[in-house]
Amino acid sequence: MESLPPTPILGFNPDTLRDVRRQFDLDDVAKIHESVDLIEAWLQKQDYHVKKDYxxxxxxxxxxxxxxSVExxxxxxxxxxxxxxxxxxxxxxxxxxQRLLYPGIIDCILPKMTSExxxxxxxxxxxxxxEHGLFYYYKYLIALAEYAQAHDYNNGVIAIFDYMDVDLFELFKLINIVEMQLGMMILTEGFGMRLKGLxxxxxxxxxDVIVKIFKQALSEKLANRIQVHNSFDTLYDYVPKNLLPVEYGGADKSLRTVSDNNLDEITSEKFRQHLTRMSEAVTNEKLRQSDEVNTDYSGVPGTFRTLTID
Known part of the structure; x- marks a missing residue:
């Protein structure tokens, strides 16, 4: 790709394409083409992959x-x-x-990137x-990850969870650790999301109880990156204030406005068609050689400490 055109919900820094490529020793465009060629050739040889034309x-x-890393x-x-x-x-x-089954949960990908x-x-x-489980929240989060795979170009993700006003007892009763683990595994081991901090x-x-639940679904490396803040002031040490919505002291639009923009884009007919197409990108496990199976993803492993999260 020659440029990073902004989308209705994602903006980029002027030097994002150059800097991110350079960080991973991919500032030579010929090397990028060679790397993509290698993956295309590999896909053609995998009989158990249904979709090969990415x-x-x-x-x-x-x-x-x-x-x-191509591998x-x-x-x-x-x-x-x-x-x-x-x-x-x-x-x-x-x-x-489906997403609006959770009116108390307002979330979004913020439109501006950090300087990194x-x-x-x-x-x-x-x-x-x-009154509902969190299944459709996880499905929406995975749809956001599909959107990032189709449009973003980032150097990792910083996640912020604002529980200042939540009823923690009700939230605790709602959390299904198996669903949470599977959702995290899809995001990190599937989409390759690199979580820089939580x-x-x-x-x-x-x-503290919620943090312990989070840690059950995270690698030890990422669990050690969890930071709890009792005010916005300490959050600014990790996330630039100007990137945040106005109610967090930032210069962006309100969280509700940005969240609504995200929802409009994810549920648009154009992106719904993309999600339908990507649903065909599956494996036929009956055709996979048994020695090629490294991890059992039919369920959730008993331990989550094997995840590799940068």
């Missing part, structure tokens, strides 16, 4: 999200196709009505009562 930009992003990109492509085959209900189009070309995901949960905003002493 957009070259899609494959370049897979390489970028895996720090320039890691191939592994993640294999994983995400297998996830789609084994857990199809987590993939495909999601409707506005990191993307910021922000969630505020002020729900007092939850920041939790809360003044409630009960937040």
């Amino acid at each position: 957009d070259r930009k899609h494959l370049e992003r897979a390489i970028i999200f895996n720090k320039g 890691k990109a191939k592994s993640k492509i294999d994983n995400i196709c297998r996830f789609r085959a084994l857990h199809p209900k987590y993939f495909g189009p999601i409707t506005r009505e 070309h990191e993307r910021v995901y922000l969630l505020r949960n002020d729900g007092k009562k939850f 920041h939790i905003l809360s003044k409630n002493k009960g937040i």
Whole structure:
């Protein structure tokens, strides 16, 4: 790709394309083309892969999200196709009505990047009562990851969870650790999302219980990156204030406005068609050689400490 055109919900820094490529020793365009060629050739040889004709930009992003490694990109492509085959209900189009089952959860990908070309995901949960499980929230999060795979070009993701006003007891009752683990595995081991940090905003002493639940679904490396803040001031040490929505002291639009923009884009007819097409990117496990299976993704492993998260 020659440039990074902004989308309705994603903006880029003027030097993002150059800097991210350079960081992974891919500033030579010929090397990028060679790397994409290698993945295309590999796909053609995999009889168990149903889809083989990926957009070259899609494959370049897979390489970028895996720090320039062709082998890691191939592994993640294999994983995400297998996830789609084994857990199809987590993939495909999601409707506005399904996402709006959780009116107390307002989340979005923020439109501006950090100076290090990191993307910021922000969630505020002020729900007092939850009448539905979190399945459609996870499905929406996976749809956001599909959108990033189709359009983004980042140097990792910073996640912020605002639990200042949530009823932690109700949230605790709602969390299904198996769903959470599977969702995290799809994001990290499938899409190759590189989580640079996870920041939790809360003044409630009960937040320690939620942190322990998070740690069950994360690698030890990432679990050690969890930061709990009881005010916005300490958050600014990790995320530039000007990138945040106005109610967080930032210069961007309100969280609700940015969240609505995200929802409009993810549920648009154009992107719904993309999600439908990508639902066909699966593996036929009956054709896979038994010695090629490295991990059992039919369920959730008993331990999550094997995840490789940068």
